[in-house]
Amino acid sequence: MVLDDLGSSLRGTLDDLRGKSRLDEDDVQAVVKQIQRSLLQADVDVDLVMALSDSIKTRALNEEPPGGTSARDHVLKIVYEELVELVGDSTELPLESQTIMLAGLQGSGKTTTAAKMAWWFSKKGLRPAVIQTDTFRPGAYDQAKQMCENAEVDFYGDPDESDPVKIAREGMEATSDAEVHIVDTAGRHALEDDLIDEIEEIESTADPDRSLLVLDAAIGQGAKEQAQRFEEAVGVEGVVITKLDGTAKGGGALTAVNETDSSIAFLGTGETVQDIERFEPNSFISRLLGMGDLKQLAERVERAMEETQAEDDDWDPEQMLEGEFTLNDMQKQMDAMNKMGPLDQVMDMIPGMGGGMMDQLPDDAMDVTQNRMRKFDIIMESMTDAELEEPRAIGASQVERIARGSGTDEESVQELLEQHKMMRQTIQQFQGMGDGDMQRMMKKMQQGDGGGGGGGLGGLGGPGGSL
Numbered sequence: 001m002v003l004d005d006l007g008s009s010l011r012g013t014l015d016d017l018r019g020k021s022r023l024d025e026d027d028v029q030a031v032v033k034q035i036q037r038s039l040l041q042a043d044v045d046v047d048l049v050m051a052l053s054d055s056i057k058t059r060a061l062n063e064e065p066p067g068g069t070s071a072r073d074h075v076l077k078i079v080y081e082e083l084v085e086l087v088g089d090s091t092e093l094p095l096e097s098q099t100i101m102l103a104g105l106q107g108s109g110k111t112t113t114a115a116k117m118a119w120w121f122s123k124k125g126l127r128p129a130v131i132q133t134d135t136f137r138p139g140a141y142d143q144a145k146q147m148c149e150n151a152e153v154d155f156y157g158d159p160d161e162s163d164p165v166k167i168a169r170e171g172m173e174a175t176s177d178a179e180v181h182i183v184d185t186a187g188r189h190a191l192e193d194d195l196i197d198e199i200e201e202i203e204s205t206a207d208p209d210r211s212l213l214v215l216d217a218a219i220g221q222g223a224k225e226q227a228q229r230f231e232e233a234v235g236v237e238g239v240v241i242t243k244l245d246g247t248a249k250g251g252g253a254l255t256a257v258n259e260t261d262s263s264i265a266f267l268g269t270g271e272t273v274q275d276i277e278r279f280e281p282n283s284f285i286s287r288l289l290g291m292g293d294l295k296q297l298a299e300r301v302e303r304a305m306e307e308t309q310a311e312d313d314d315w316d317p318e319q320m321l322e323g324e325f326t327l328n329d330m331q332k333q334m335d336a337m338n339k340m341g342p343l344d345q346v347m348d349m350i351p352g353m354g355g356g357m358m359d360q361l362p363d364d365a366m367d368v369t370q371n372r373m374r375k376f377d378i379i380m381e382s383m384t385d386a387e388l389e390e391p392r393a394i395g396a397s398q399v400e401r402i403a404r405g406s407g408t409d410e411e412s413v414q415e416l417l418e419q420h421k422m423m424r425q426t427i428q429q430f431q432g433m434g435d436g437d438m439q440r441m442m443k444k445m446q447q448g449d450g451g452g453g454g455g456g457l458g459g460l461g462g463p464g465g466s467l
């Protein structure tokens with residue numbers, strides 16, 4: 001993802017400052033060098049990198065750390081603030097009726113983003129519709145239709161019509177019930193004049209409130225020129241950076257945002273409709289620096305819990321925290337965790353577990369965890385309701401029967417029971433906590449020392465847990 005190794009490389013340099021109360025020039029130089037290296041490797045424009053390092057240097061040497069602040073925290077705060085400044089504010093996006101047009105190069109992810117954004121608006125309580133005007137790429141209609149079905153949002157397209165401007169006009173009329181219209185357009189090179197004329201026509205027909213430029217995170221320095229041309233043609237109010245889940249560097253997109261004086265609206269982090277995040281500079285940089293992102297995490301947890309609960313009216317997560325933690329609860333918790341998205345993305349959001357902490361885990365740790373969760377799920381399918389509610393009563397003969405029924409082995413069943421026991425104990429600790437204890441723990445987590453992170457998820461995914 002963008003500036004991927006910045007967090008971990010910086011963490012090492014910052015750790016060398018532990019115990020120091022004042023910074024000297026060499027300390028600051030080491031930090032700045034590390035940042036420069038990471039940003040340049042990630043394709044960020046040289047001028048931008050130099051401007052950023054100059055302000056970090058000046059501030060770190062001239063600003064007096066507030067009383068009681070260590071040199072490490074002082075410089076971390078400055079780096080954090082300057083990086084937030086670099087990525088800029090999030091594109092303003094009022095939650096009200098509006099039309100948004102998407103533009104961009106071929107394959108940048110416009111169609112996928114249209115469906116994702118529609119899903120996002122629907123979760124915010126608005127009724128969206130996607131209008132597909134891409135008559136150029138043969139598969140675009142079916143792809144958009146399918147994704148909109150997955151997102152459960154309105155869709156308009158006409159596979160038999162070859163005029164995108166006509167589709168835009170008819171689509172706006174046909175979806176007049178919708179509150180948010182998202183107009184997807186064909187991929188085009190901004191330097192081809194006839195294609196630019198066409199998008200200008202679609203723009204005057206759909207009359208969008210804002211046009212967003214969709215950029216693949218892998219785009220390099222070419223992003224600058226493309227962005228400027230689209231800006232001249234249709235006006236770019238914001239940028240969506242897609243494919244941040246991959247190994248792309250992302251710096252080119254960041255440079256384009258700065259050059260065109262626009263801002264980032266959304267981030268695309270995968271291929272399904274839920275893999276979209278509203279860009280929030282503070283959260284984004286916190287995560288980048290391995291400081292976690294409690295807000296995104298809380299949103300994901302809440303959404304996953306709601307979905308899990310919607311599927312089973314009888315299950316109440318609050319009751320789980322108050323009463324006895326059963327295997328049924330554990331199954332629901334695992335289900336909710338699966339809905340939160342890939343575990344490595346979730347872990348990145350936990351303070352102290354992003355950046356450096358994740359690097360200490362073996363590469364396949366997340367796959368192992370997910371495979372194990374799947375196995376546990378299969379084992380639980382072979383248990384009776386009584387066993388799921390009262391796992392402590394499960395004896396040797398039942399373990400044997402469950403292993404046979406689930407096609408696993410007794411060891412795996414025992415492993416599941418052990419894991420459940422650990423999670424029950426963690427939950428019991430939460431139950432015994434007063435508000436003050438909870439606040440202390442959250443503060444510790446925010447300071448990024450990783451304390452309590454594994455326990456926060458009941459040991460299910462944390463490196464401290466045995467899953």
Ligand SMILES: Nc1nc2c(ncn2[C@@H]2O[C@H](COP(=O)(O)OP(=O)(O)OP(=O)(O)O)[C@@H](O)[C@H]2O)c(=O)[nH]1
Nearest residue numbers: 106107108109110111112187242243268269270271
């Ligand atoms: N991993 C990942 N893949 C993505 C993301 N966004 C889009 N893709 C994939 O990128 C490919 C191109 O995405 P599309 O949405 O078809 O791109 P497009 O801009 O509409 O393409 P054209 O219509 O040809 O211009 C597809 O295979 C998508 O599944 C993302 O955030 N992460």
